[in-house]
Amino acid sequence: MLNQTLPQNQEMAPVALVIGELNVNSAIFGWLFAVEVTSRKTNSGKLFLDLRLRDQRGSEIIARYFNPPRLESHLPQEGRVVLLEGVVEEYRGQVQIKLMRVQNDDSIPADRFTLGTRCSIAQLEVDFQHLIDNLHHHSGPLNLYNGLLSLRHS
Secondary structure, eight states, X not given: OHHHHSOOOTTOOOEEOOGGGOOTTOEEEEEEEEEEEEXXXXXXXXXXXXXXXXXXXXXXXXXXXXXXXXXXXXXXXXXXXXXXXXXXXXETTEEXXXXXXXXXXXXXXXXXXXXXXXXXXXXXXXXXXXXXXXXXXXXXXXXXXXXXXXXXXX
16 A cells, blocks of 8 residues: 555654754655645756645645656545655755655645644634623723633633
């Protein structure tokens, strides 16, 4: 399955990558979410993939995959979690990832990379209305602070 087409780096185990913690010139091996995947051509006419990737915190980074496989079934797809191996580089003042390998990985739920809330929309609406009601009943910064604090503990 996964290990047959993307051999694990012998020095690292895959991790959920955090874009803000990536260091230029460091090797990476882990999961990100493919927000956008675009086929492009280099100046010499060779195909490469331009990927916009997102981490679990909502940060995004650009990755480039030169010489991707020709079979479409082996290409990373938008809206899916991908397991990738590459090097963090700086190009024209922008940090990006140069990919050596990348493939879709359905073993990690995609919803981990979708920004959201642990509350239902209905509960958020109730809490928001309660906040609005408290704002109308409190005047002054200290009373407003106490009103917000009471919401946090309810």
